[in-house]
Amino acid sequence: MPAPNEALLISGRKQRGADALPFKIVTGHGVYVLPVFSKASRLTLAMQEAEVVEDCYTKQGLTLAVRAVIAFKVGDDHESIAAAARRFQGDQGQMPTLVGRIFSGHLRSIIGSMTVESIIREQQTLADAIVDASKPEMARIGLAVDSLQISSIDDKGVGYIKALAAPHQARVNQEAKVAQAAADRASAMAQQESIRHQAEYARQTAIAQAQYQAEIDQAQQTAAQAGPLAAARATQEVIAERALVAQKNAELRQAELIAEVVRPAEAEAERIRALARAEADATKLSAEAAAAQDRIALDQAIIDKLPEMLRAAAEGLRGANLTVLDGAEGLNSVVASLASQGMTMLETIRSGMRVEPAAQPGNAVAPISPKSAA
Numbered sequence: 001m002p003a004p005n006e007a008l009l010i011s012g013r014k015q016r017g018a019d020a021l022p023f024k025i026v027t028g029h030g031v032y033v034l035p036v037f038s039k040a041s042r043l044t045l046a047m048q049e050a051e052v053v054e055d056c057y058t059k060q061g062l063t064l065a066v067r068a069v070i071a072f073k074v075g076d077d078h079e080s081i082a083a084a085a086r087r088f089q090g091d092q093g094q095m096p097t098l099v100g101r102i103f104s105g106h107l108r109s110i111i112g113s114m115t116v117e118s119i120i121r122e123q124q125t126l127a128d129a130i131v132d133a134s135k136p137e138m139a140r141i142g143l144a145v146d147s148l149q150i151s152s153i154d155d156k157g158v159g160y161i162k163a164l165a166a167p168h169q170a171r172v173n174q175e176a177k178v179a180q181a182a183a184d185r186a187s188a189m190a191q192q193e194s195i196r197h198q199a200e201y202a203r204q205t206a207i208a209q210a211q212y213q214a215e216i217d218q219a220q221q222t223a224a225q226a227g228p229l230a231a232a233r234a235t236q237e238v239i240a241e242r243a244l245v246a247q248k249n250a251e252l253r254q255a256e257l258i259a260e261v262v263r264p265a266e267a268e269a270e271r272i273r274a275l276a277r278a279e280a281d282a283t284k285l286s287a288e289a290a291a292a293q294d295r296i297a298l299d300q301a302i303i304d305k306l307p308e309m310l311r312a313a314a315e316g317l318r319g320a321n322l323t324v325l326d327g328a329e330g331l332n333s334v335v336a337s338l339a340s341q342g343m344t345m346l347e348t349i350r351s352g353m354r355v356e357p358a359a360q361p362g363n364a365v366a367p368i369s370p371k372s373a374a
Helices: 078-088 095-111 114-119 123-138 158-291 295-318 327-352
Strands: 006-011 021-026 041-043 049-059 063-074 143-154
Touching: 041 078, 049 095, 063 078, 063 095, 063 123, 078 095, 078 143, 078 158, 095 123, 095 143, 114 123, 123 143
Parallel strands: none
Antiparallel strands: 006 021, 006 041, 049 063, 063 143
């Protein structure tokens, strides 16, 4: 049974038909071969490679050393297999050599019609042209070309290709330098931008640290001043309390002075005013009694007026804010004093109202002095 990339050729038996081949081709399946009457051989259908190295002359007369690689194989159809079997059955190693020679001729022919510039710029076009030119010959020997690649082109030291590349190389170098300069500029800008960002970050960090330190210092100062401030507030509160106590003491002392000095003075003044009013009333009564020459009526009138006079004296004491220090005994003393004053007033009036024997009705009555009234 042949391998997937092989064709089995069976010979030794006569094939029928006008176009019958001298051997039978078997691919993809097995077949029974009689050992004595038939002979079997194998033909490879695998991909093979041929290399061409050829000096070719261009249209300009320049010599180019061209290297090409051809990938080929025996065709898959029976006609191609039969054609390849007839030519290479005895020595299949001749296929790469023959293919190289075929492609060398076509390579020289096609390159001779082209310039160096077109050969260099249009290598794929060159390869396609060589394959197309070689297909009929390759088909006649049962081979099919899979691909052709131009691996190298050299002007053999003339320098023509290098000269052709010089403008492009210069332009490439210039563009490379421009690109490098742009890259360097962009790198420098990026570096400067990075430095600015770092400086900005450093500035923001320094500001933040300064703010944090200021807050810490303020907190420490507040904590350090908390004790003295609390002591000062306590001292102020003590001073305020002392001032309040002093004000209360002053008010109390003022009340005491009013009670001890002012009120007794006012009471004394009122008593004196009451006595003066009583004296005036007594003088008036005395004048009226002297005019009537009636002592009994005078006494009776004085007696009648005496309660009112005492009442007036008492009224004078009512408004006074007197402080009685001895309790009931002190109160009895005040009442007794009032009674004594009333008796004194009565005696004064009586003594002052005596009419002298030689006094005439038109004479004025002698006034009562304040001393006697007292």
